[in-house]
Structures are given as C-alpha cells and as structure tokens.
Amino acid sequence: MFNFMDFFVYVISSINRNYIYVGLTSNVEERLKRHNLGYEQTTKPYKPFVLLYMETCEDRIIARNREKYWKSGVGKEKLRKLKSTIKSVE
DSSP: OOOTTOEEEEEEEESSSSOEEEEEESOHHHHHHHHHHTOOTTTGGGOOEEEEEEEEESSHHHHHHHHHHHHSHHHHHHHHHHHHHHHHHO
16 A cells, blocks of 8 residues: 555656656656646657556655666666567567
8 A cells, every 4th residue: 555655756658659758756647647638848749658667665765766767777778678578568
C-alpha cells in the first residue's frame, strides 16, 4: 500500500515516436493524464504515452535522486532495453 506522501519516479514512452520521458510525482495517474492531454509543453509533441516504468520512493529527495539516475546515460540505456523487451513480447 502506498503512503500518503510517497513520491513516484515514472517513465513514459511515446506510442508513435521514439521518445522516453522520466519524471517524478505524487500522483502518477493524474500526471500521465496531463501528459496525454498535452498540458505539459515538454512532452506535448510526443503524445500519446504509455507508462513504461514506475517506482515508489519514501520522499522527494530519494525520488529526485532516482529520477536523475534514470535520466543519466546508464539509466536511459536500461530504459531503452526495457522498452525493446516489452515490444518484443507484444
């Protein structure tokens, strides 16, 4: 069960384009909805999105460090591999 103040690091993948976005939030469902409705300027040109990955963090500081990791070269490479694994299973 999630605690009220949990933060989530989430990764979304564009359905139509080769684009992966990493962010953090306290409400993944609402955040994904905002991305898909085009409310976020950074991701608007790449919509629609699917949730590729999510992890729960105890607080914002931990979540921010995890977000930085997933945005790094090593993290992004792991996400690309995850995305290709999921596509090959479908």
